[in-house]
Amino acid sequence: MVTDSSVTTIRQTATSLDFLFRPRGIAVIGASSGQTRLGSQVLANLLEAGYPGHIAAIGPAASSVAGVPAYPSLDAVPGPVELLVLALPAPATAEMADAIRARASRRRDLKAVVAIGGGFAETETAEGRTWQQSLAAACQESGVRLVGPNSAGVIDNKNRVDTTVFAGVHRRPGGVSLLSESGSLGEWVALELSAQPLPIGLNKFVHLGNMADVALTEMIDYLGRDASTRAVGLCLEGNAPPLALLEAAGRTAEHKPVMVLQADRNGSGGALQQYGLIRSKRVDEFAMTLSAFARLPLPLGGRVALLTNAGGPGRYAQNCLSDRGLDLASFSASTRAMLAATLPPFAGTGHPDGPVDMTGDVAPRQVAQCVATALRDPGVDAVFHLFIPSRFATADEMARELLLLLPGLKRHSLDKPYFPVLLAGHAVAGARRLLEENGVPTFGSPDLAAAALSAMVRYSLDRQPPAVAVPADGN
């Protein structure tokens, strides 16, 4: 037991991972010309992100790199350096071990290193392993946390930190955090979040590389405790995650959703499910489901109101829902009456006859009214609303009417998710941006929206107390 408690002590006293995400002062080594392109991409990302703290470049024979003040050594950087980005190939890091020790002991400001160069243990050579051990030892002795080596970097959009080597990942903060075992799989997901009409807000992105110090388990615990992270996306290489990782992810999943994407996606999902983790087999579904979890209230059940202004796509959407085990809600008599009063006589007013087919003749105001009516019905857990532009309702008009009605609904505390699915592509991009900018998440396909909704329903039902709840005071 002595061993166990000592391990716990070390954990508890270890330098916080906070310094990776909101350091006072960042230095980048390896951004000078003639070196790898890694460092210059990091520097460009920090500048583009608008990092508000002090940035320094470290490199030979230049007073500035890309407009950033440059110094000949880590020791020579005057301001605080809480985070050092090491953008050097393995052989060039040997002499940095001493520099890290020196900075940490003399200035006591250095708290974290992100090592993004390659050539370490991942090469499976004795040399590579030695370089990695030497770097890790220097950090450990100095109380400095090490991400990497061979990491693709770290992003915190809220704190405007981007130490990654990626280009094209957006800067919009939000509730989704990504933790990736594979740098390129994580990058792909981050680019997928970026590629929406309005990018899906990214909170943090972490690729841990060779994990010489910070490993997946510690980082997922950290993201679990991170208040601004509302949903965690875990991108794994293999199909058999180690037990410690499953347990850590399971702990987080008790209070916030953890989605798992596996590069080897055909592995068994059984273990994941056992720990309350949600598996996604497609990158597009993974991205949109994370977005839904981060931004929408959880449904209390699986009774879905399906509204459509187009028969064929409505039937297609109904298939998407039933494929995912979701059923159409039965409306109350007053809901049916209100729908009938709002819609043309030949419209459909819902289950059991099918979806609410508002018909292609419906005007934008009536569309919004039907959405509001469905949201108000206590027998409805979620509203799934399919829209295709028609000659009577452009997407922009419909979006504006929704934005007039939805805020009023919020005051009525209608805490259930609304899934507007706008078909298709360029024709509705402006309307989707308008809704998103006003806090209404949108979807581009019923397949993706149904995947997101069904994941939310399962997550919600799994976490609901048994029908007879025990009062909090134990009586």
Add this chain to the structure above:
Amino acid sequence: MVTDSSVTTIRQTATSLDFLFRPRGIAVIGASSGQTRLGSQVLANLLEAGYPGHIAAIGPAASSVAGVPAYPSLDAVPGPVELLVLALPAPATAEMADAIRARASRRRDLKAVVAIGGGFAETETAEGRTWQQSLAAACQESGVRLVGPNSAGVIDNKNRVDTTVFAGVHRRPGGVSLLSESGSLGEWVALELSAQPLPIGLNKFVHLGNMADVALTEMIDYLGRDASTRAVGLCLEGNAPPLALLEAAGRTAEHKPVMVLQADRNGSGGALQQYGLIRSKRVDEFAMTLSAFARLPLPLGGRVALLTNAGGPGRYAQNCLSDRGLDLASFSASTRAMLAATLPPFAGTGHPDGPVDMTGDVAPRQVAQCVATALRDPGVDAVFHLFIPSRFATADEMARELLLLLPGLKRHSLDKPYFPVLLAGHAVAGARRLLEENGVPTFGSPDLAAAALSAMVRYSLDRQPPAVAVPADGN
């Protein structure tokens, strides 16, 4: 047998459907202000499409509508009117029956009517059925073909005809023709084709509405004979297509691919497969598979070379392929040697060890060389190339290198499909456009590319002669 042969005779002498797609002169009735918005959308579409023939509007009390010369009656239009677009609600069409008879008998120019107004038999009222019968009878007696009523219209991008009520469908001609039983499902697919970095070329779009005259079976036969249609997309409402339709689609499928999308997508696919039709369950897969069929050579088999510059996404892609029953190709010794000579020492050179992992360090020229090497291997039926931008290769650089190498390959008659899959979104949109503009179809996700490739492999294998071919002269 008398009945049968007489039916055949009528068919053969019926006015050609060509007049729907390349009429000399189009008149639109119902585009004046105060009427439905249908006609003005049609007029706007015809103008935007750049229809080169004579356009006339028919309506009361105006000398022009939207800049188009207007006349008080069909009879009064001076130029040839081979196609009449009837954008009127059912009650207003009653008096058009005589006008159609009169124009057809006196001027002998009217050959086809597209009736896009509603209120006919689809209302399931006696009145609606009467109006439809009256319109259909006038057309039939006059030798005029009728599309509709309650049609969403017809598009021919090559001939710059667009009589639809849609907005946002692109104008780029190509090899894909869509025939839709559901107007809105067809519109969705057309918008999906439009929403790519470069729109997927659309040949013809047809929605037949209530099918009082031209029905799905005749139209699919027409598209089967249409030389410029390379792939047919059939969008169906229900899940039990009638036998005559299956037979007609099957006839077309003997010489060009016919894909089927069903709004009720969970119906049995067995009947479709029996007639050689290819079912798609998702709109995105349907669109990208049609695109592949229309633009890529058919693979002779299912041996796929998988190339990637990113490990995780490469493994994901390998899963996409194996999910669809596709295997990795075994390379020849010379292919392996060339790949090894081109790539860094730690790169993977293919099956059985996995995909060709070119690594993130590979330069654009080497990427293109590896693609060329894989295409040249006689043991490879298709090349599946996953690319994510890296610090050593932007998507634009890679696209340019491919365009330098691929034309040279064409001269060597390497008639096999190449699937470049560029991840992701905005970051690669420019490169995808560049490749597409130069005749190289691209894909945005390995899921969609694998769906397309597997459909092509199945179609190709189903149509190959038995292993021992009988010589053409029967010896």
